[in-house]
Amino acid sequence: MKDSKNTVSQLKKLVQQFCEVRDWDQYHGPKDLSIGIVTEAAELLDHFRFKTETEARNYFKDPKKRLEMEHEVADTLFMLLRLAQMYDIDLSKALSRKMAISNKKYPVHKSKGSNKKYSDL
Amino acid sequence: MKDSKNTVSQLKKLVQQFCEVRDWDQYHGPKDLSIGIVTEAAELLDHFRFKTETEARNYFKDPKKRLEMEHEVADTLFMLLRLAQMYDIDLSKALSRKMAISNKKYPVHKSKGSNKKYSDL
Amino acid sequence: MKDSKNTVSQLKKLVQQFCEVRDWDQYHGPKDLSIGIVTEAAELLDHFRFKTETEARNYFKDPKKRLEMEHEVADTLFMLLRLAQMYDIDLSKALSRKMAISNKKYPVHKSKGSNKKYSDL
């Protein structure tokens, strides 16, 4: 599978099959899946705790460490896809719609080169 | 945009353009993007705090509340796609590779209908 | 040590000594300690993922599981105390000051028996 070939629907399908064959629909309420996204993402973040930005970037140059990172990212994505699949969220549509809002909150001429939150721009 | 049409690469491209026109590469280290995934996912989770599973599920039946949920999911996905795009992670590949591992950790005959962690199966 | 005897300052002192003898001040910026609070708390939360409220409560009746919970809570508290100690936060003062604000946001006659957020009261 590759990002250049696969649609988001195909990824959702993969996750759905994995969970349905295990009869997990009963456990996959939106509250628990949101917990899942947070806790998996926190495992990713945990790798960077007390590390400098340079150390963090270097993790991606080390094959063993990169693989660990990619596993954590995959676990997070799994939960996010499962939530979207179970509760009928079209991720592409939701993303482009939200980005249109962000585009107004962060006008290019104000936000260019800035790390400020929209409320401080 | 729709999940049935769009590849993951297309979503990444969208996010990349949004950030590059704002000259944000300098701020988007893996540590800060991981913080971004966690904090956006925590905003999603916050909606379900002190709510029952039934209340949580009902949010998706109320158009206004559903839209709020979808915005939070989109924000989380944005950060995840940006991390993958900046640090060359093929999400489809990472997902299918990690799911092959999970498939062994959670054999169907043991995990079917169970909410136990693999270490307790 | 016991909650009925120990002041918050005494707990802070304990954490400070542990970190200073290891020469860790250099790593304990507010950003990393906040990451620490989130990631430790996420480990606690992870125990409850896909579990019912009843299962979650029962963890505290099982001595082995209770000990695991208490370790996670202790790790979270450690990070919080360290942040307060490093950046001169008087936790008792901060707590009582914030609770005075919450007291107005959640007036008893409106919030009694309700799980609504103040903005929905």
Next chain:
Amino acid sequence: MKDSKNTVSQLKKLVQQFCEVRDWDQYHGPKDLSIGIVTEAAELLDHFRFKTETEARNYFKDPKKRLEMEHEVADTLFMLLRLAQMYDIDLSKALSRKMAISNKKYPVHKSKGSNKKYSDL
């Protein structure tokens, strides 16, 4: 109230009274309170997203920004104290017991001046 005077039990009592007068015991299961700790801590962390370590430290020198930080820390502590109070966790005991374990995992001669995780020491 001040950290040098107040015992942990006194803080717990304060939180307990606030919640009991609002009849909130029914909502305060361990799963939801753990969600509470994570989401409040994530709000604290959110202030530091995309900020440098220097910017993060400087927040504590600006009275207005410091107050915002202290409010977030107080919200996190509130949830942690409530969990401890509801489920009979003696925080001082739990902390000192866990620190005795950490003391062995991070021997001074190995961990001094190091930001490595115990598993990498």
